[in-house]
Amino acid sequence: MRSVGIGALGALALALTACGADDPAADGAGDAIVADEAQAEEIVDETEDVDPEELGGDEDDIVLTFWHGLGGDDEVFIEEELAQRYSEQTDGVVVNAVNRGTYEETLDASILAAGTDAAPHLVQLYEIGTGVARDSGVFVPLHEADEDGLFDVDDYIPAVAEYYTDETGELYSAPWNSSNPILNVDATRYEEAGLDPDDPPETFSEVMDDCDVLMAETELEGCFGMPIHAWFFEQWVAQQGELLVDNDNGRSGRAEEVLLDSDAAVTVMEWWQEMDAEGYWTNSGEREDWDDPRTLMAEGEIAMALDSTAGVAAYEDSLAEDGRELTTAFMPIPDGVERNGTIIGGASNYVVDGHSDEETEAAVAFANWLSETEQIAEWHRATGYFPLREDTREQLEDEGWFDEQPNFATALQQLEETQVSDATRGAIVGQFPQIRSIVLDAAEAALFEGQDPAEALSASKDEADRVLSDYNEIVVGE
Amino acid sequence: MTKVEQRSGPAPSPAPGPSADARPPRRTHGLRARIERFDAALAETHPATFRRRSAALWMLLPTAVVLVVFLYVPMARTFELSLYRTAIFGQQRLFVGLENFARVFTSPESLDAVVRTAIISTLVIGGSIGIALLLAALMNQRIGGTRIYRLLLVWPLALSTAISGVVFRVMFDPNVGLINSWLEPLGIQPEWFRDPTLAQGILVMALIWNRVGFNLIFYTAAYQNLPRETLEAALVDGATPWQRFWRVTFPLLSPITLFLLVTSTIFAFFDAFAIAAIFDGGPLNATSLLIYEIYENAFVFDARGLAAAQSLLLFLAVGALTVLQLRQGRKRVVYQ
Numbered sequence A: 001m002r003s004v005g006i007g008a009l010g011a012l013a014l015a016l017t018a019c020g021a022d023d024p025a026a027d028g029a030g031d032a033i034v035a036d037e038a039q040a041e042e043i044v045d046e047t048e049d050v051d052p053e054e055l056g057g058d059e060d061d062i063v064l065t066f067w068h069g070l071g072g073d074d075e076v077f078i079e080e081e082l083a084q085r086y087s088e089q090t091d092g093v094v095v096n097a098v099n100r101g102t103y104e105e106t107l108d109a110s111i112l113a114a115g116t117d118a119a120p121h122l123v124q125l126y127e128i129g130t131g132v133a134r135d136s137g138v139f140v141p142l143h144e145a146d147e148d149g150l151f152d153v154d155d156y157i158p159a160v161a162e163y164y165t166d167e168t169g170e171l172y173s174a175p176w177n178s179s180n181p182i183l184n185v186d187a188t189r190y191e192e193a194g195l196d197p198d199d200p201p202e203t204f205s206e207v208m209d210d211c212d213v214l215m216a217e218t219e220l221e222g223c224f225g226m227p228i229h230a231w232f233f234e235q236w237v238a239q240q241g242e243l244l245v246d247n248d249n250g251r252s253g254r255a256e257e258v259l260l261d262s263d264a265a266v267t268v269m270e271w272w273q274e275m276d277a278e279g280y281w282t283n284s285g286e287r288e289d290w291d292d293p294r295t296l297m298a299e300g301e302i303a304m305a306l307d308s309t310a311g312v313a314a315y316e317d318s319l320a321e322d323g324r325e326l327t328t329a330f331m332p333i334p335d336g337v338e339r340n341g342t343i344i345g346g347a348s349n350y351v352v353d354g355h356s357d358e359e360t361e362a363a364v365a366f367a368n369w370l371s372e373t374e375q376i377a378e379w380h381r382a383t384g385y386f387p388l389r390e391d392t393r394e395q396l397e398d399e400g401w402f403d404e405q406p407n408f409a410t411a412l413q414q415l416e417e418t419q420v421s422d423a424t425r426g427a428i429v430g431q432f433p434q435i436r437s438i439v440l441d442a443a444e445a446a447l448f449e450g451q452d453p454a455e456a457l458s459a460s461k462d463e464a465d466r467v468l469s470d471y472n473e474i475v476v477g478e
Numbered sequence B: 001m002t003k004v005e006q007r008s009g010p011a012p013s014p015a016p017g018p019s020a021d022a023r024p025p026r027r028t029h030g031l032r033a034r035i036e037r038f039d040a041a042l043a044e045t046h047p048a049t050f051r052r053r054s055a056a057l058w059m060l061l062p063t064a065v066v067l068v069v070f071l072y073v074p075m076a077r078t079f080e081l082s083l084y085r086t087a088i089f090g091q092q093r094l095f096v097g098l099e100n101f102a103r104v105f106t107s108p109e110s111l112d113a114v115v116r117t118a119i120i121s122t123l124v125i126g127g128s129i130g131i132a133l134l135l136a137a138l139m140n141q142r143i144g145g146t147r148i149y150r151l152l153l154v155w156p157l158a159l160s161t162a163i164s165g166v167v168f169r170v171m172f173d174p175n176v177g178l179i180n181s182w183l184e185p186l187g188i189q190p191e192w193f194r195d196p197t198l199a200q201g202i203l204v205m206a207l208i209w210n211r212v213g214f215n216l217i218f219y220t221a222a223y224q225n226l227p228r229e230t231l232e233a234a235l236v237d238g239a240t241p242w243q244r245f246w247r248v249t250f251p252l253l254s255p256i257t258l259f260l261l262v263t264s265t266i267f268a269f270f271d272a273f274a275i276a277a278i279f280d281g282g283p284l285n286a287t288s289l290l291i292y293e294i295y296e297n298a299f300v301f302d303a304r305g306l307a308a309a310q311s312l313l314l315f316l317a318v319g320a321l322t323v324l325q326l327r328q329g330r331k332r333v334v335y336q
Helices: A004-018 A032-047 A072-089 A103-113 A127-136 A158-164 A187-192 A204-217 A230-239 A246-250 A263-277 A291-298 A309-321 A357-370 A373-383 A390-398 A406-416 A432-448 A453-477 B030-045 B053-081 B099-106 B108-139 B146-158 B161-171 B178-186 B196-224 B228-236 B241-271 B273-278 B290-300 B304-332
Strands: A062-068 A093-099 A122-126 A174-179 A181-186 A304-308 A326-329 A345-352 B084-087 B092-095
Touching: A062 A072, A062 A103, A062 A357, A072 A093, A072 A357, A072 A373, A093 A357, A103 A122, A103 A127, A103 A345, A103 B290, A122 A127, A122 A357, A127 A158, A127 A345, A127 A432, A158 A174, A158 A406, A174 A357, A174 A373, A181 A187, A181 A230, A181 A309, A181 A406, A187 A204, A204 A263, A204 A304, A230 A263, A230 A432, A263 A432, A263 A453, A291 A304, A291 A309, A304 A309, A309 A326, A309 A406, A326 A406, A345 A357, A357 A373, A373 A390, A432 A453, A432 B290, A453 B084, A453 B092, B053 B084, B053 B304, B084 B099, B084 B304, B099 B108, B099 B304, B108 B146, B108 B196, B108 B241, B108 B290, B146 B196, B161 B178, B161 B196, B161 B273, B196 B241, B196 B273, B228 B241, B241 B273, B241 B290, B241 B304, B273 B290, B290 B304
Parallel strands: A062 A093, A062 A122
Antiparallel strands: A122 A345, A174 A345, A181 A304, A181 A326, B084 B092
16 A cells, blocks of 8 residues: 655655755755854854843843754754743843754764854753763863752663763763654554554564564565664664673773674674565665654554654554554564663753853753753653653653553653663764764665675674774874 | 056056066066066957056955955865864864875775766766757747746756755655555566665656756757758758758757756766765665765764865866866867
């Protein structure tokens, strides 16, 4: 059942988003330097001469600049709800919250602006930017900036807090928006195939068994969707309790080797290849195509989709529109291993170095306010990102939120059952975006060309190690 | 109106200096002599244009400033950047001399990218010019509704390259796209974005589709300006339609063809980026044109030194290609 309509609609929607600022094509590809200079000028333009009174404060108030990388409804919520309310209720401080494009552009702009008059006070940076952010020397560790001891690492769900701690065991950046991968199941389709939607697949082989039944008993020609994205690969390595990079995932020392040839990695790639070869996994063939599983699920072409918890609401809505029902389950894991849990994705807030003590203190206070129980509960309801704190979860539970939203409960339970270890804390490594691309080179070779997964991963490991050693040479050399 | 005094004499000098007569005999070669001859010729043909050369320099100043600030300085800094290995968005760097250039010339991947770009660009340049010429020739026939055809054919030009790329990507989506739903009755469902050749085919098609309208406008205009006497003379001499096209029309269109060749080359090497970016260079780098590799290295992989070296080399290569086209063109183009 293929739909022409969705294609046309998709084209329109995408065409509109392609005009947006977050589109890489919108920037000229010319010279890096030209872009940098233009960007620097733009930054100065946007931050200079912000009048505190315009933001609802007094003339002499501190203007706290907060850069973030979220768009759409999230951006509106941050700028018009959170920042505005904080400005109104806090004496002496107004917050100027500004979207700086994508996460990557926000990181780029922050590092570029640091040390100038245009430098922001607080910036939201994505998790794979952790290595670069810490190496840049632009940010001050939260535990150093937080002289009043507002933050306590023990307030947060360990699987969240541990990602953001450094070698001191204290928080380097302030947790804020976190998500993890979850399995979305079309319960209606499951029942049609005579399967129990309340017994979703837990392991790789159970996914394939269910797919056999689904494809035999229903009209489905495929059954499982997932973007071609290295994030899932990393999750499955962690689920097996294995590391992505050496030196305890870069947690005990600088990572120097990317462990792409580990047995855990090969296991994941072999399953992925088999899912594809058997026709279970349906995909567009494009990298990082997050729309792909969502569209396939909405169109009823698959019965399971592995996606971020941030997408749960979208799945619920699209299935409900078609009179179908969604259930969610933990991410399926390789056979015969203990479930270690997932690594959180998302972002945290970093304090930028080089401001006065007074301004730094204000920045820490605002970061803390953002992650306080009340705000985090609201944030969770508005965006679907995790309620990060133990007490927030309890509050939401008491309010009956999870009874209304069982799919959010699944995600949170998966987070809480995660065994915190260096594997599930996630890797801190330079050149992370490029390493992800190199992982996908191996995936494409295995999936599209039928190359042996171990061979493909071994070639990718050599490339990733070279890239990492180039990076380390520059960063350590200084 | 005042006239310049030294109409045939040496050029006026902005600064007080020795008079022309006091100078040693002028050389007839060299830059200085050339400038003087130019000034003299200018004074001859445009006697009231500029009394002093300084006035001309002042008027050139705004353009010069723009060029220096936005072109020459960034270019010089790109060259400087190309000598470094960079990390953390170019903020930390290690001087490596010509290592980045050496890497471009020695790595097998970059050789692949050059070959790939050359093939795709040739197809795009040839295809967009050839199809535009064919359409212009057809529209020049006496058929009804030419205006409508022209409007529809030029329409894609109104879409930015990035949007053209998105439209093609969605159309060819193997699971929910238009093309595969049309192909369904035939029982074929190509995996457009998993097969390197198919993906390259889509990229070439998207680029040609986006470019044909531009080329068509120029050919249509050129057609309307063809000297009718020449064509009628050919008709009277009994030339066949084919002969009239190849021996008369095509040579008369050659100045436009040369212009389109140069602009389409620049399009295929630089503007193609927006469309290539929609395909993310995949699968297996099949749609990773040189301009996309530069973007990816600079803004995704944060290897700005390498990207700077690549962008300089691409600039030189396209510059050389353009000069070559213009030189060859000068020999073959027929100007009326």
